Amino acid sequence: MRVSGKVFKYGDNIDTDVIIPARHLTSADPAHLKEHCMEDIDASFKDRVQPGDIMVAGKNFGCGSSREHAPVAIKASGISLVIASDFARIFYRNAINVGLPILECPEAISKINEGDTVEADFDTGVITDVTTGESFNAKAFPEFIKNIMACGGLVGYTGSELKA
Amino acid sequence: MPMTMTQKILADHAGLDSVAPGDLIEAKLDYVLGNDVTTPPAIKVFEQLGVKEVFDKDRVLMIQDHFTPNKDIKSAELNKTMRCFAREQNIRHYYELGRREMGIEHVIIPDNGIILPGDLIIGADSHTCTYGALGSFSTGVGSTDLACAMARGVTWFKVPEAIKVNLTGSLNEYVTGKDLILNIIGKIGVDGALYKSLEFDGEGIKSLSMDGRLTVCNMAIECGAKNGIFPVDDCTLKYISGTNPERYAKGEYKVYKADEDAEYSQVIDIDLSEIPLTVALPHLPSNIRKASECKDMKIDQVVIGSCTNGRLEDIGAAAAIFKGRKVHEDVRCIVIPGSQKVYRQALDNGWLQIFDDAGCVISTPTCGPCLGGHMGVLAKGERCVSTTNRNFVGRMGDVESEVILSGVPVAASSAILGRVGTPDEL
Numbered sequence: 154m155r156v157s158g159k160v161f162k163y164g165d166n167i168d169t170d171v172i173i174p175a176r177h178l179t180s181a182d183p184a185h186l187k188e189h190c191m192e193d194i195d196a197s198f199k200d201r202v203q204p205g206d207i208m209v210a211g212k213n214f215g216c217g218s219s220r221e222h223a224p225v226a227i228k229a230s231g232i233s234l235v236i237a238s239d240f241a242r243i244f245y246r247n248a249i250n251v252g253l254p255i256l257e258c259p260e261a262i263s264k265i266n267e268g269d270t271v272e273a274d275f276d277t278g279v280i281t282d283v284t285t286g287e288s289f290n291a292k293a294f295p296e297f298i299k300n301i302m303a304c305g306g307l308v309g310y311t312g313s314e315l316k317a
Numbered sequence: 318m319p320m321t322m323t324q325k326i327l328a329d330h331a332g333l334d335s336v337a338p339g340d341l342i343e344a345k346l347d348y349v350l351g352n353d354v355t356t357p358p359a360i361k362v363f364e365q366l367g368v369k370e371v372f373d374k375d376r377v378l379m380i381q382d383h384f385t386p387n388k389d390i391k392s393a394e395l396n397k398t399m400r401c402f403a404r405e406q407n408i409r410h411y412y413e414l415g416r417r418e419m420g421i422e423h424v425i426i427p428d429n430g431i432i433l434p435g436d437l438i439i440g441a442d443s444h445t446c447t448y449g450a451l452g453s454f455s456t457g458v459g460s461t462d463l464a465c466a467m468a469r470g471v472t473w474f475k476v477p478e479a480i481k482v483n484l485t486g487s488l489n490e491y492v493t494g495k496d497l498i499l500n501i502i503g504k505i506g507v508d509g510a511l512y513k514s515l516e517f518d519g520e521g522i523k524s525l526s527m528d529g530r531l532t533v534c535n536m537a538i539e540c541g542a543k544n545g546i547f548p549v550d551d552c553t554l555k556y557i558s559g560t561n562p563e564r565y566a567k568g569e570y571k572v573y574k575a576d577e578d579a580e581y582s583q584v585i586d587i588d589l590s591e592i593p594l595t596v597a598l599p600h601l602p603s604n605i606r607k608a609s610e611c612k613d614m615k616i617d618q619v620v621i622g623s624c625t626n627g628r629l630e631d632i633g634a635a636a637a638i639f640k641g642r643k644v645h646e647d648v649r650c651i652v653i654p655g656s657q658k659v660y661r662q663a664l665d666n667g668w669l670q671i672f673d674d675a676g677c678v679i680s681t682p683t684c685g686p687c688l689g690g691h692m693g694v695l696a697k698g699e700r701c702v703s704t705t706n707r708n709f710v711g712r713m714g715d716v717e718s719e720v721i722l723s724g725v726p727v728a729a730s731s732a733i734l735g736r737v738g739t740p741d742e743l
Binding site: 176219224 | 362
């Protein structure tokens, strides 16, 4: 699975309250959630984001609440991949379960700039900043996690495994 | 191979003799938990899975607490989805508002005697880690994991390595478990225990009450920990003999002890007598200061309650400070007993009268303002001292509002002083 897009860059400890504020959790509908994604730290995000764009952030991305609404909101916004130094563990698990591609790559974080065009190959873990020409290696996920992503999340994966 | 407490509980529930950090295991769950925000999406996933019944109607806990009593039509619909499912599935631990068993999930689940030492619990709420105070393994997950666990009663885990927190000495007057956990978070940072267990040990533990330990484990997630856990001692056994005398008498619990030679990635030594009254300033729980160094910070609101500090000991400590005193004229103080039992005890003890005389608002048990839901949302530029667990940007309201985290004695004193303050100033 290959993705390519423009970078939205954020700092360390991006918490689930800023990814999707609790006041908007009265609905879990992705169409509703994407309207409010990142609004407390980047009010224009929802208007600027294009399908395929990539989010790049520092350490402990997705800390805070267990709300699965957070990766759902990011995915519904059209973000094709989140690259971070590391992820808070509940977010990490939720992202995989809802089929939001993520990669951990501390060295890429300091080098990739806001607005750069980045390509990534989810199968190999290779991340390329097309704007600067630099490449980085993130650790690729094992096969079953890649399959969960390819099925759009754990539910689709479980369904396809049950049929197989 | 020597194991930590957490590793032993995980190994037992996976049917394995031993596990090592990094092992991927599938473990049997004693309980799975959801609330009014996380359960409705889980029910949708559950239906997509095509499963007809939950794995065990006595072991799936559904607690409405975040936006209750329902703050608007949408939250009422969320709750209705959960209520209908719970009735259809005959879920034992679903309670209606106002009932004696009811309240904030992490207050009532230990207090109703549901969780006992050695249990393994997952919950679609990040503060599920609270129950480690009883010597159980508990951790937060999302709605999809909840749905799959509701269906099968198992889930997969990556076995965590552990940080040992070695406690010595005892806490000074008015210093609580909240000050201790804020100091740990301040020391290691909000990602200091990422993917790891926080295992408490040392003779200092005996000076911590059960309510204090529950507060400490509740906030283990705020330094990224997978779980926080205390060894089982006389205090734990006394607690469960009260919350569930029947299962206690039958010995239906299991005491796990870390091996003497268990490996830890880090050992943190803390002398409890050196922990000061502490606050965490905006906008991270790790941004700690001595409360005594923040006396120039004026405030608009105080919240006393939540799954972190809404227990009997907390509400009692607030009442002791408010007795014969008044909330500052520029401050509104919202007291939220964490459960109906705490509420009733506060009523019987005369504490509600003290709060009322002091000029506090007394709320029904709810998460409410902690997550900026309702019952005390902040306007732009307002500042609140709160006994809750997070002070992120926009957590309690406007993005330009501020939350300062503290224990109950600092929060109550601040309400009276109209600024951040400590009990010795009253």
